[in-house]
Amino acid sequence: MLVNQSIISDLKAIIAQSNDRAVRAVDHQRTLMYWHIGKRIFEEEQQSKDRADYGSFLIKYLSEKLQPEFGSGFSVRQMNLYRQFYRTFPIVHALHAQLSWTQYKLLLSxxxxxxxxxxxxxxxxxxxxxxxxxxxxxxxxxxxxxxxxxxxxxxxxxxxxxxxxxxKEIIKDPMLLEFLGLKRESSYYEKDLESAIITHLQDFLLELGNGFSFVSRQKRIHIEGDEFFVDLVFYNRLLQCFVIIEIKTHKLTHQDIGQLQMYVNYYDRIEKLSHENPTIGILLCADKNDAVVKFTLPDEQKQIIASQYKLYLPTEKQLLDEVSxxxxxxxxxxxx
Structure with a gap:
């Protein structure tokens, strides 16, 4: 007797989804437990806040009583985390089931x-x-x-x-490409950087941001007998437009901007549908002079964006200095 084999894959999907929901439900209950523990510790501290060092004494005392029975989740360090968790997120109804305890711990930093x-x-x-x-x-x-x-x-x-x-509300400058695993001291050809991005496409999409999907690599276009190749083409469903990325491993020049402008114009006139928004062009470059970009392009234009790439994670201070x-x-x- 023949059995439709799709039932196996369907049942496996049901089992996987149910297991995932069960894990998430357990984790959320654990998160709520830690919040309530933190709340109770804080309330006890407040009752004796006039006593110096009472908070440290209390957490150490509670850990000594609970850890032997309930394990390492009730060490002094963890109990301090639970107290900090309540202080940082003081409204229990504001806690989100979509976030795991691991994510909340990270957010405490x-x-x-x-x-x-x-x-x-x-x-x-x-x-x-x-x-x-x-x-x-x-x-x-x-x-x-x-x-x-x-x-x-x-x-x-x-x-x-x-x-x-x-x-510019979703595209970053700089873009951080540390996940490519390339050494920042080395020089690379544009094709090397492009190949590394394709290899790590999921991470690159995460870095690009919301709404991006991959369309094409080395997209061939013909213009009156001349042939050109666009490095990377994406589509953004939030902006409802094509997004073209040209990679430049040197300092950006006005010729690079002109080349990308031509590709953007081509997509706007040939590929774009009537209901879609104008194409966005991103010059992903090793270095740039913002004044050159500004004076090469018309005032108030929003279609061409120059974004510098970095192969390492800068410190928060470096980025805050850039913001200032x-x-x-x-x-x-x-x-x-």
Missing amino acids: VDNEEKREFYVAETKKNNWTSRQLERQVYSNLYERLLLSNDKESVLAVAKNEKQPADA KEMENFQNGENL
């Missing part, structure tokens, strides 16, 4: 409330794994978006309170 709100919103919206959230926090995603946006816009887009109207410099440049420009 984020000392800015607006920044935490951003990472919580992005984790929920994109269903980030713990590893993906860790990478975004350590790559200072929030600070990088602030280089070309204000805090209100960054948070509003993250929380789905507004859709991005400008590519960009704000200073903006204010100086307003005063001209």
